[in-house]
Amino acid sequence: MSTVVQVEGLTKTYDGGFEALKNVSLDIKEGEILALLGPNGAGKTTLISTICGITSPTSGRITVGGHDVEKNWRAARDLIGLVPQEINLEPFEFVGNTVRFSRGLFGKPRNDAFVDQVLSDLSLLDKRDARTSQLSGGMRRRVLIAKALAHEPRILFLDEPTAGVDVELRRDMWALVERLRADGVTIILTTHYIEEAEAIADRIGVINSGELLLVEEKDALMQRLGRKELTIELSQPIKEIPETLKEFNLTIGDANTLTYVYDATGERTGITRLLGALQEAGLTLADLQTHQSSLEEIFVGLVQEDAA
């Protein structure tokens, strides 16, 4: 897959001196779904706004489809559709009109059939002649998506698309993202819901305090998720690990616990052998506990590491 958005050494310092992005570099591949995960105020929206041309970078370089967003902004912006976090719509405008407006604004000739198709894909066709102020919050968000799709963009930015959205609409949104990906649209979404990133993303980037902490294939992250810990509580405390148990790489926890780390997704976990070896070594078990680290814990760990 080729790179469709390239961000190199991007820094953004706002007028007040707040450093929203610190030397961020990121390659987004064509056709992928990338989720940017981070707490509020992490810099997700600033990153998206800078790529889309709403915010000017302090330093660094961004290309979209090979076009520099500052020097060759027209060609770059042609490719981009943006769905903002806030639901901003002209209250007196009709749904169909506002979507047509967006298409024209992005330099595309009028095409009512296409606009109707977009509205229909978003289950908004019957609301075409309604005023945006008459719609529910979820529908207004869909109108924003329709506006962003009206000029047939190749890259779609969704800034917190499911914040404050009910479960049903969230599922609809995910299905829509899946359909768009099938059409070859590259999708970048920001979220602070880990389950959302887990459900639909190909890759996950974690951002905190303006720094991109990691960008990884979701599957690789899930492998890390597959790491499980077995905590063994012994009846008597031990000071050192017996020779026969060395191969299991056990660690001694506080007082009388041993910790064994294994891959739950692997063919062999080694648990049976370990238990046998423990018995042979003459150790008596008081309790067993297993624990799996979730994406959330990995995330919180990363963010805390970052803060420390």
Next chain:
Amino acid sequence: MNWYGVAAIWRFEMARFFRSIIQSVVSPVLSTSLYFVVFGAAIGSRIPEIEGVSYGAFIVPGLIMLTVLQQSIQNAGFGIYFPKFIGTIFEVLSAPISSFEIVVGYVGAAAVKSMLIGLIILGTSFFFVDISIQHPFFMLAFLVLTAVSFALLGFILGIWARSFEQLNLVPLLVVTPLVFLGGSFYSISMLPEVWQTVSKFNPVLYLVSGFRWSFFGTSDVPIAMSLAAVLLFASACLSVVWWMFHTGYRLKS
């Protein structure tokens, strides 16, 4: 050029005009008619002719200018301020459309709207007074130049304003007094000499005077000076708009 983008903005702004057609058209026509009744018929009948023109007819160009100025500023100012206020401006800023094209869309629509209203007032005045237009080409040229340059001023105010109050402040405190003191309802030759000199520092005087010349062939200042003044004003506004977009002033962070 992104002409589809310009047309989209232009059409959107014009739609607002037609959506509130009563406010857009009926209200200026009504207030102008009231001016004619009060100043033209009631008071005007006791005022002698000014430079061979009846007072009722004399105030027509001034009335048109007064409305065109106010409408241009108001329409363009509101047009750009409202998207900023409700947040929809992000779309315009992220679209493949240049600042020049954005200005053409917003300012063009505001200028066309105010010119339409100006022409409606002119039409209304035919019902009240007897007027003829000696230089129709110049009349239109002044109308266009004035509408465009004051729409540019309104656009600047709309970008600058952080509240509706600020948006209305300049038209109310600066523009309206300038229009009233700029000879809309009198010839400055009727003023004492000191005030004639003061009046010459009022840019609106040159507009009203030039516009009136295109109707009656008489003016307070030479027509060339009127043209130069309106062109100067238009280029000053253009420079400010260019600077605003160049620096992203109150548009981009």
